[in-house]
Amino acid sequence: MAATQSAAAPGQLGERRLKTIHAVAQALAIGPMFSVALVLGGVSNPLTGAGFNAALSVLIAGLGVLAIGYAYSLFARRYAGAGAVYEYLTHGAHPNLGILTAGFFFLGTLFLGGGGIYLGLGILANGFWTAHISSSNAPSWWVFAMLFLVLALVVNYLGIRIAIGIMLTFAAVSVVPMLYLAIAIIAKGGAGGNTFAVFNPSTTSVSTAFNGVLLGILLFVGFEAAASIGEESSEPHRSIPRAVLGTVGASAVFFVIMAYAISIGYGKAAVAKGAWAADPAALDTMATQYVGHWLATIIDLVVILDATALSLAICVTIGRGYFALARDGLLPSVFAKTSRHNTPWVGNLMVAVGGIGLTLLVTSTGIADKYVPIFGSKQFAVFIISATAGSFAIELVYLVLAVVALRLVYQMNGTPGQWWRYPVIVVAILTPLLGFKGALWPGPHTTANPNWEAMYWALATLVLAVVWFLVVRITRPDRVRNAAMHASHHQGVTPLDEPFQPNPAG
8 A cells, every 4th residue: 555655656635624604615616696796697688497486496406406415414414524525425335436436526627627617717707898897898708708818826835725715705605796796686586576487386387487497406506615625624524514505505595586586677578578588687687677787786796706716616616526536546647746835736726728729719710600699699699509508517426425315324324314415316317317408308309409508528538538537547557446535434424413522433
């Protein structure tokens, strides 16, 4: 084992000083304000989403993701490491499953936080400049995208605590004007009065309500980022589960409130015609109509701040994921190099691969031209497709984790309350399946459907992960056998709803 570890050329991350609040900041990779601005409207799309039942879809997605979060927390109570999903499935199931799933997960994450987020930031910053500074000389969206990419890399090079401090500050500042807008719309009754019709599936149909679940789940993708700092946390087996469940629960309430407020703000008839889904500045429209232009300006700014926090958090996840795999000899050892600030700076550079890659895809190819009539621009089309592809990848990982979590619940034989954990895990399994169904069936199985385009991207990512896994399995079988060897394993863990008793054996 000693020889294996030496050959793996492990780097060194920071000391175990991070607390629950730091894990919460990482879990806010959900990017709630950013998601409301660029994703939530898609849930209301009358053709591919839930129409006026968007709030119901978000509620269903929130409950389902809360169940997924509980399944995730079962692993977090037992294992802690920089690779999170990698360590969870390697120790919780089998090294083969852990390695293959990790490859798919970290490649899939590049579509979201390693690429898509910078397209989103470029779009938002360009729009802010045009609307509030000058409409004649705004820098191109890709210039802003690259500037934010550099910012994320620099901050994450300097240290995790600096990055997390910025995340928390931006999140705290951002939520206030959003909730103010929601309260203003609800207080004025929106376009046609307050109504519970948004939660009644007969307003559209049960099938239509489920159509929005995939994008509804996408709103929450990122909560798993909390586990990536487990190796640097003082009590990861407590702080990570608390952060995951608390953040998902609070975000679900926030998303439902915003979905309800914006739905009634536009009104049933307008939403049914796609007014919300087709409005790239929906929050500006609502803020100007119900409060004033000044609030629209503030909201535009805080959405950019929240998206920046999201980019920092996902960079933490991606960098530590590639670091963990390289440290165990499953990737070239260069990815295990750390800076003098104990940050995995080479692993962090993978976000540049995603960010620059997607930018070139937009600027140098016509791959998204056919979606411009739907999304308004090539860059926004690629952003939505890449985000959906990343969502497919990550939701498949959620499914794998939930299935393996059944084994963890089974191992709680005789534990009080074991019976209710089974239905919770079943919900965690069904949620991503419902998301896939809502997004892909019924519908044309061609690239004329952007959801299927995204699925083909995700399948290509899966093929790459399988090829990588097979190469590693054949050429480095010893590394596979010793996978996730640096992860801490907490024996004798008590259930989440019972008092935590530290185990001296560790």
